[in-house]
Amino acid sequence: MTVLGQIKFLLDITRTRDIMRRYFVVNGFDGALTMLGLIIGFIVSESSDLSVIFSVCLGAAIALGMSGLSSAYISESAERQHALGKLEQAMISDLSESAYGDASRWVPLLIALVNGLAPLIISLLILLPIWLTIAGIALPVPPLYAAIMIALFLIFLLGVFLGSIAGVSWLRSGMQTLLIASLTVLLIYLFAGQ
């Protein structure tokens, strides 16, 4: 069995594929909204030093990634151990050497990776225009506004993804998440713009 096939098998027997998907969306959304909030905050406060903005946002992105990685690993390890113990009781046998034992070791790690990498990668994509400008590459749009556009686009894509899972209109679902992002921007302007 290929590595991908093995991963799919372990997720199937533990029925954790939907948990992984949920973590991806929830923490990816967290990452995108956090970056959007930070960048809007910098625009509102009229900060102009891009390297400072980049460092602050990168710090937040790494912290989000580490938080996602560690919290998911700790909680999922406990959940998998509990599920394994319950199954061992029902089977009246030791399952540590079976696929269930492998799953209790690997599934928490896989879920933690998804939970940690989703906000990190999404944040890095949003920060790309700022990094490119710092690196000396001229963009047709000011970097902070380009970053906002990427953030809104990624938030829209997360909505589209949720729509495809739920089997409802992808456009409606995408517009819903976009509306949440717009509300966030509005709230930041209302409270931080004073």
Next chain:
Amino acid sequence: MVYVKRIVLDVLKPHQPNALEFSQTIASVGADYRVHLIVLEVDENTETIQIEVTGNTIDFEAVQSVINDLGGSLHSIDEVEVQSEPDSD
């Protein structure tokens, strides 16, 4: 040389992998294995199944090992069919 041609096993297994995946994995142990699986009883976390494996030379150890890998537990060997054949060399 004595070859195992058919075995019927009583196995307790978790709900996942399901009966189809379970029997497919057992069948993949040998090149010509034919697997017939019957679900006898379903409980909250487990199910009792009867597996009939037929083939020209069944490797019982390998079948048992794959059942354990999938989280199953072999309860008993209910039927066996073996055949003696002269060595080819």
